[in-house]
Amino acid sequence: MTVDWNAENAAHLIRRTGFGARSEEVARALDLGMDATVVSLLDARGPSDRLRVIPGKTRLEELQLWWLRRMLRTRAPLEEKLTLFWHNHFATALDKVENARLMHLQNRTLRAHASSPFRDMVRAIARDPAMIVWLDNQTSVASDPNENFARELMEVFTTGVYDAQGSPNYTEFDVAEAARAFTGWTIHDGEFSFEPWNHDFSTKTFRGVTGPLDGDDVIENLVLDPATPRRLAARLFSFFAYEVALSDPVLDPMVGAYEGNGTAIRPMLELLFRMDAFYSAAAKFSRVKSPVEFLAGTVRLLRGSVKGGRVGEGFAGKLAALGQSLFNPPSVFGWKEGLSWVSSNGLLQRARVAEWMADSRRWGRPPFSWRPERLLGKRSEWPTLDPASVVARFVAHLDPSPPAESTTGALVAYLQAEDDGTPAPFVLEKGTIDRKVRGLVSLLLSSPEYQLC
Amino acid sequence: MSDPTRRTRRGPIPALTRRGFLKTGVCTLSAAALGPGILLRSVAGAQGAPPRNLLLVELDGGNDGLNTVVPWAVDGGAYYTEYRPTLSVPESSVLKVPGTPVGFHPSLAELKAHYDAGRLAVVQGVSYPNPNFSHDYAMRIWHTGLPASPGQEGWLARYLNLHPTPAFPAALEVFDRRTLLTGETDGFLPAADSFDDVAFPSDGFHPGDAENRKNAYAAIAAGAESLPDPLGSIAATSSGLLGLIDVFSAIAPVPYVGTYPAGRLGRSLRLVVRLLVANVGLRVFHLGYGGFDTHDDQDAGGFHAGLLATLSQGLNALHADLVANGLADDTLVVVFSEFGRTVYQNGSHGSDHGSVNPVLVFGNGVNGGFATAHPSLDPGALAPDGEPAMIADFRDVFGTVLLRWLEETPSNLASIFPGHAVNDLGFLP
Numbered sequence: 001m002t003v004d005w006n007a008e009n010a011a012h013l014i015r016r017t018g019f020g021a022r023s024e025e026v027a028r029a030l031d032l033g034m035d036a037t038v039v040s041l042l043d044a045r046g047p048s049d050r051l052r053v054i055p056g057k058t059r060l061e062e063l064q065l066w067w068l069r070r071m072l073r074t075r076a077p078l079e080e081k082l083t084l085f086w087h088n089h090f091a092t093a094l095d096k097v098e099n100a101r102l103m104h105l106q107n108r109t110l111r112a113h114a115s116s117p118f119r120d121m122v123r124a125i126a127r128d129p130a131m132i133v134w135l136d137n138q139t140s141v142a143s144d145p146n147e148n149f150a151r152e153l154m155e156v157f158t159t160g161v162y163d164a165q166g167s168p169n170y171t172e173f174d175v176a177e178a179a180r181a182f183t184g185w186t187i188h189d190g191e192f193s194f195e196p197w198n199h200d201f202s203t204k205t206f207r208g209v210t211g212p213l214d215g216d217d218v219i220e221n222l223v224l225d226p227a228t229p230r231r232l233a234a235r236l237f238s239f240f241a242y243e244v245a246l247s248d249p250v251l252d253p254m255v256g257a258y259e260g261n262g263t264a265i266r267p268m269l270e271l272l273f274r275m276d277a278f279y280s281a282a283a284k285f286s287r288v289k290s291p292v293e294f295l296a297g298t299v300r301l302l303r304g305s306v307k308g309g310r311v312g313e314g315f316a317g318k319l320a321a322l323g324q325s326l327f328n329p330p331s332v333f334g335w336k337e338g339l340s341w342v343s344s345n346g347l348l349q350r351a352r353v354a355e356w357m358a359d360s361r362r363w364g365r366p367p368f369s370w371r372p373e374r375l376l377g378k379r380s381e382w383p384t385l386d387p388a389s390v391v392a393r394f395v396a397h398l399d400p401s402p403p404a405e406s407t408t409g410a411l412v413a414y415l416q417a418e419d420d421g422t423p424a425p426f427v428l429e430k431g432t433i434d435r436k437v438r439g440l441v442s443l444l445l446s447s448p449e450y451q452l453c
Numbered sequence: 454m455s456d457p458t459r460r461t462r463r464g465p466i467p468a469l470t471r472r473g474f475l476k477t478g479v480c481t482l483s484a485a486a487l488g489p490g491i492l493l494r495s496v497a498g499a500q501g502a503p504p505r506n507l508l509l510v511e512l513d514g515g516n517d518g519l520n521t522v523v524p525w526a527v528d529g530g531a532y533y534t535e536y537r538p539t540l541s542v543p544e545s546s547v548l549k550v551p552g553t554p555v556g557f558h559p560s561l562a563e564l565k566a567h568y569d570a571g572r573l574a575v576v577q578g579v580s581y582p583n584p585n586f587s588h589d590y591a592m593r594i595w596h597t598g599l600p601a602s603p604g605q606e607g608w609l610a611r612y613l614n615l616h617p618t619p620a621f622p623a624a625l626e627v628f629d630r631r632t633l634l635t636g637e638t639d640g641f642l643p644a645a646d647s648f649d650d651v652a653f654p655s656d657g658f659h660p661g662d663a664e665n666r667k668n669a670y671a672a673i674a675a676g677a678e679s680l681p682d683p684l685g686s687i688a689a690t691s692s693g694l695l696g697l698i699d700v701f702s703a704i705a706p707v708p709y710v711g712t713y714p715a716g717r718l719g720r721s722l723r724l725v726v727r728l729l730v731a732n733v734g735l736r737v738f739h740l741g742y743g744g745f746d747t748h749d750d751q752d753a754g755g756f757h758a759g760l761l762a763t764l765s766q767g768l769n770a771l772h773a774d775l776v777a778n779g780l781a782d783d784t785l786v787v788v789f790s791e792f793g794r795t796v797y798q799n800g801s802h803g804s805d806h807g808s809v810n811p812v813l814v815f816g817n818g819v820n821g822g823f824a825t826a827h828p829s830l831d832p833g834a835l836a837p838d839g840e841p842a843m844i845a846d847f848r849d850v851f852g853t854v855l856l857r858w859l860e861e862t863p864s865n866l867a868s869i870f871p872g873h874a875v876n877d878l879g880f881l882p
Contacts, residue, residue, distance in 0.1 A: 136748050136749060136801065139749060139799070139800055139801040141800060143800070144799060144800035146748070146799060146800070146801065146805070147805065148748060148805070151586070151587065155587055155590075161587070161590065166602075172586070172838065286683065288683060288687075323629070330629060331588060331589065332588075333588075333589045338683075339683060339686065339687075340631065342683075342687050342690060343626075343631070343690065344645075344690050344693055344694040344697060345645055347687070347690055347691055347694050348651065348694055348698075351653070351654055351670070352654040354654075355654035355655065355656060356654075358656075359656045359657075359658065361658075401684065404676055404677050404680060404684075405676075406672070406673070406675075406676020406677065407673045407676060407677060409672075409676070410669045410672035410673045410676060411669065411673075413669065413672070414665055414666070414668075414669035417665045417668075417669075419661035419662055419664075419665070421664065421665060421668070434658070434659075435658075435659045435662055436662070438656065439656065439659070439662055439665070439666050442654075442656070442666065443666060443669050443670060443673065446670065447673050447677075448673070448674065448677045448680075448684050448687040448688040448691060449677070449684065451687055452683065452684065452687075
């Protein structure tokens with residue numbers, strides 16, 4: 001490995017494994033070195049879970065706020081980032097599950113297994129009450145199997161429909177046989193329950209294997225199929241580094257790490273975060289921030305504070321407007337990442353949220369507030385800061401893709417524009433901070449450069 | 454896709470010309486103002502003829518076609534109720550169509566009236582070879598028109614790309630599943646649910662600074678458009694967004710005469726009417742209407758029936774406003790879904806993913822009636838997957854629309870639906 005451990009690479013790792021790279025976090029990673037940073041990111045565990053879920057009362061907004069706060073406060077950002085990855089991989093929505101306690105439980109399961117062997121993850125998720133309701137397995141009985149879970153287990157969770165060469169990984173017959181293997185896997189009083197009287201114990205033939213197969217046999221077959229680690233590697237690589245095709249040889253070492261370590265995910269990640277490709281020009285600032293990354297990252301980079309009680313409404317509404325309602329993905333396929341986040345509508349919503357955040361003052365107990373003064377450094381230096389230095393200071397804090405000259409030029413011109421548009425000298429003081437510096441931040445947050453990480 | 458810095462555009466990027474817009478006004482916005490991509494293209498029409506509008510309504514989740522156009526007497530009525538002991542629509546409530554073995558679901562009263570007036574054509578048994586039963590995959594097949602290997606490029610995007618008359622974007626996406634209108638290029642794709650969605654934000658404390666912020670946003674976007682992707686394409690979309698905001702802010706409200714159902718479909722339909730009346734150049738709309746994945750308790754509390762009622766009332770309201778504004782002869786609505794549902798009801802009082810489904814084609818301009826017969830439900834006549842046999846290929850449905858409604862040439866059709874010879878189904882003159 002030839003990765004030069006410099007500030008640029010350290011910042012890239014922090015950005016991709018967390019929610020916004022703050023200067024002190026980058027400095028710490030630089031100090032530790034690459035290997036120790038990767039290990040500490042993977043070892044770190046967040047605080048124990050203090051959400052009290054009251055059945056029938058806890059609303060989507062409260063769940064969302066609970067998770068968002070974890071992202072903001074945790075010392076284990078990668079744990080949250082991986083949980084977000086798995087939430088998109090095993091996408092399940094409260095809309096259908098209609099039980100906040102089960103959704104919360106699933107989030108804990110995803111977090112607990114975030115870098116476990118994949119076999120354990122899939123076995124846990126096949127017994128996860130929210131998943132069972134989401135994919136109708138509680139209605140799947142020997143006399144009338146429901147194929148929904150069996151199909152998505154293959155299509156979405158493990159092998160995918162086609163392998164890297166474009167050949168189908170399974171047939172409709174396999175779907176029907178797998179569905180029979182999961183009959184009787186249901187829930188009772190909100191817990192997983194196996195009901196032998198509803199299970200089909202007879203012989204099945206699944207992907208060429210014949211026997212009295214049950215759900216775990218099907219899972220074992222799928223997690224050991226070479227298509228599964230390749231697809232997982234592609235999804236992990238595309239999420240953390242840049243978008244790749246299944247057949248890309250850059251994935252080979254990650255596939256090998258999974259296969260050589262009993263379906264382990266952690267060695268795949270250890271490799272990924274040390275790869276040349278991960279630190280390549282193709283990776284840096286190539287990822288469109290998802291709405292969650294945009295929101296949580298901005299709160300952290302502005303060093304703002306979120307208030308109790310009323311916060312839920314504010315951030316939940318923003319998540320929905322930006323198109324990523326946590327705990328409520330649009331379908332079992334999760335959210336489509338990448339440029340589809342930044343359609344004209346997506347960019348409009350981002351501009352609105354940018355304005356909302358930049359202009360959140362402390363008056364009236366808003367859900368979120370921040371103080372521009374805190375990011376401007378010593379007050380005694382203010383008179384010496386010209387518009388270009390003010391722009392540079394916020395660029396450093398907000399960590400966008402390196403801005404185009406035209407972008408910094410437009411921001412400097414903005415600082416120097418009177419209400420009627422005529423140029424005027426810019427002086428940093430209380431009034432201009434409230435009018436212009438907040439405007440500058442709003443513009444930076446809605447710039448093309450800030451949408452990338 | 455391994456190199457995200459790769460440029461994906463064809464040709465040079467047109468500059469933002471908001472100034473041009475301000476000079477010339479909404480209706481004559483003619484410059485390539487809204488960034489690159491498929492949606493700069495206008496819809497073709499015969500020279501001098503009024504432009505024709507196309508509205509595609511997608512029932513997201515897989516609509517139960519057997520409980521939409523009900524085959525109560527197909528095969529002598531032997532099988533429908535047998536397959537669906539509790540899920541079938543009772544014969545007494547079916548809105549029967551004389552001379553056919555089918556009828557409409559009772560929630561479709563408004564559409565039945567349009568059928569009786571010759572404004573509704575129904576293509577039955579629509580699917581494609583080797584149907585796929587996954588929502589996402591099947592939807593991509595319908596969007597791309599390529600059942601064997603769907604890829605990511607919509608057939609409607611290919612059509613729009615063949616007609617590169619610079620104009621205001623011709624198409625508006627009102628659905629979060631965008632493949633139908635997405636080209637190979639990542640161009641500017643207008644998307645909106647309502648007019649309120651399309652306004653530039655401002656700081657309530659300093660309204661005087663709002664124009665400065667908008668100008669700076671425009672300058673940042675214009676300056677970054679020439680950067681490599683993804684920055685360049687995000688910047689181009691930002692420029693397009695500003696153009697769209699300017700246009701939307703100048704569009705007057707419409708005094709609606711139709712009674713629209715509450716919720717997303719009604720809201721989207723009102724948006725379409727207002728944009729059509731304003732005549733800004735948007736001619737093609739793709740609307741999503743979700744909730745059709747009825748695996749369980751399909752009719753508890755009239756759930757599926759309610760979805761159909763909303764559709765029927767919504768399209769009826771749309772038609773009333775199109776008539777009131779002289780647009781009814783020039784606007785065609787096509788209602789489809791990614792697949793139908795199983796002929797058998799399942800153990801959860803619902804139905805699972807099926808294949809064939811009816812497509813509804815609605816408008817003053819259609820040859821009303823049933824363009825194809827309902828497939829047989831005889832167990833011996835079912836396809837190997839257990840679903841009724843395909844009667845019409847969905848590419849023939851959309852191909853007929855392109856050929857007859859948008860007057861596309863047969864040679865262009867061959868490149869819009871490669872590998873498929875379009876068969877004119879005759880539901881349009």
